[in-house]
Amino acid sequence: MNLISKTMVATLGVALAATQLSAVSIVPQPSVMREDRSLVQLPSGRLSVYSGDPSLKHLVSVWADFLEKPYAPGTEKLSTGFTRVVSATVLPEVKSTGNESKADVRLYLDPSLAEEEYTLDVTPDGVVINGGSGKGVWWGLQTLTQILVQAASSAEPGEPLRTSGLYIQDKPHFSYRGAMLDCCRHFFTVDEVKKFIDILALHKLNTLHWHLTDDQGWRIEIEKYPLLTQVGAVRKETKVGHYNDAAAGYDGTPYGEGDFYTARDVKEIIAYASDRQITVIPEIEMPGHAVAALTSYPWLGCTGGPYEVRTTWGISDDVFCIGKESTFGFLETVLDEVCSLFPSEYIHIGGDECPAVRWKDCPDCQRRMKEEGLDDERQLQGYLLHRIEQYLNSKGRKIIGWDEILEGGVTPTATVMSWRGPQGGINAAKQGNDVVMTPNNYFYLDYYQTADPEANGEPLGIGGYVSLEKSYSFDPYDQLDDSTRKHIKGVQANTWTEYISSFDHLQHMDLPRFAALSEVAWSEERTAYDQFLARVTASMKPAYEYFGFIYAPYVFEGIE
Ligand code: ACM
Ligand code: ZN
Secondary structure: OOOOOOOOOOOOOHHHHOOOOOOOOOOOOOOEEEEEEEEEEEOOOEEEEEEOOHHHHHHHHHHHHHHHOOOOOOOOOOOOOOOOOOOOOOOOEEEEEOOOOOOOEEEEEOOOOOOOOEEEEEEOOEEEEEEOOHHHHHHHHHHHHHHHHHHHOOOOOOOOEEEEEEEEEEOOOOOEEEEEEEOOOOOOOHHHHHHHHHHHHHOOOOEEEEEOEEOOEEOEOOOOOOHHHHOOOOEOOOEOOOOOOHHHOEOOOOEOOOOOEOHHHHHHHHHHHHHOOOEEEEEEEEOOOOHHHHHHOHHHEOOOOOOOOOOOOOOOOOOEOOOOHHHHHHHHHHHHHHHHHOOOOEEEEEOOOOOOHHHHHOHHHHHHHHHHOOOOHHHHHHHHHHHHHHHHHHOOOEEEEEHHHHOOOOOOOOEEEEOOOOHHHHHHHHOOOOEEEOOHHHHEOOEEOOOOOOOOOOOOOOEEEOOHHHHHOOOOOOOOOHHHHOOEEEEEEEEOOOOOOOHHHHHHHHOOHHHHHHHHHHOOOOOOHHHHHHHHHHHHHHHHHHHOOOOOOHHHHOOO
16 A cells, blocks of 8 residues: 655755745744744754753753654654655754853743743844743744744755744643543554654644553553553454454454553653653543453453453453452552652543443442442442542542543543543533543544545544544534633544554654644634645644654645
8 A cells, every 4th residue: 555655845945945935834823923024044054042041951952852853764664655755954953052142042931921831033133932931932942943944944955044033922722732642552662652742742732641551452561460561461463454344354463562661661751751841641441441451360350251352442341340349459559550650630540431231240349339329330430430539639639531431420520531522521511520622523533534535545544534624623612601611621632543553654643633633722713724724734744744754645635
């Protein structure tokens, strides 16, 4: 399958550059942006950066690392069918300097700005970024990255970079701007997760929701329960084709041996994300999506097993037993270790897609229901979630869970992640719960991105159709008034990886749709779609090419 057949894109801008400055495009659209079209030149070889506060020095080295480490072709083998397009653009080397007056870029903290807010001035005297905190300065540097990529992509090698005079004042609309990465169905290495974090940073996304446990693989090492990763990380084979395509069969190849994150890996990823102003929220699924855990420790289930790490996709009837106290001992120990590694306020406890059939036949679960006065099995699920919420609250954490947690009688303090469309989130906000909107019909990026995936040569997806335009059209405040809007904390895209076995394929699914996510999450005022697409084409596309990120080409070829 030749999925993306693109030639090197490098030379187009050169002829225009010397005489004509094109308008600067930024994604997500800044709150205020004034461009005066005066010519500003920046050095193409070495950009000196002055930190007006000692706390910003580290940020400069992280940014320099980000710019100097494009993922060039030839250094990585691409999985079949994916072509990386890399431009010939070369960004200047970034160097810290103590000489304020001579610096090309000057960074300052300004306590009058909000935490993630920044201003950015581009004048003949250089670039000045003020941030409400290191976060604001960091997002300002991401905007500068886009300006530099655009200037460099139309400059002759060795010539100064030309851009126009600019004033930007910018801050995010939503405090939660996330992407979920499913590392259970397919595993991604520490380096790949770091690259994913780089991609988030470029889009001013500030949250990585890390899906670490599921039926098909448990991917975080837990010291007290070593079988979770010795047994639970491995499935004996994997379904080929769609889960309901019986004729396609199974691949006969064990998957996942050694594919898990150690405590050291987790710390490395959290530190890498933190350096890029990104919070990592772990997800430990309960009470469903637990077959890998049950296979490792069969006493966690109602029947006692035996169980087998699932080799196909979908939903399992085998889930954690809520009747037995030993299940709570296990979950609390796992959460103790998770909390000792992850500093995030939120811990995601899953809660989705949990059948009740095993609980109906389990004497322990039925006894629990009687003792606790629970009317039905959904309340039994609510019992588990409330106990776990209390436990996590006692450790200073808050829970977030998929919208099914509303069904068991959710507490007012839980945050709801609305995935089955926006309605669960709308209901939750109206009843006073905080919400993160991640509706499948707008932000499930394992869905196809064109109307005719087969004709357009899209790789196998789970189904559905979420075009860039559809993602961009999402209104997080739909049906909500001023009194309930405050509960919408933000938006997130989810990339489930049942059908995504390589990091190349993952990027193909996420880019450019992350650009739409980014703007829905960040920009209070959105533009017309055509204008947005023009900005993505002028700004994000060359950035993807500069960094060597793989993106789906369809919208740039007029196909949706
Ligand atoms: C989900 O997609 N099951 C949250
Ligand atoms: Zn049970």
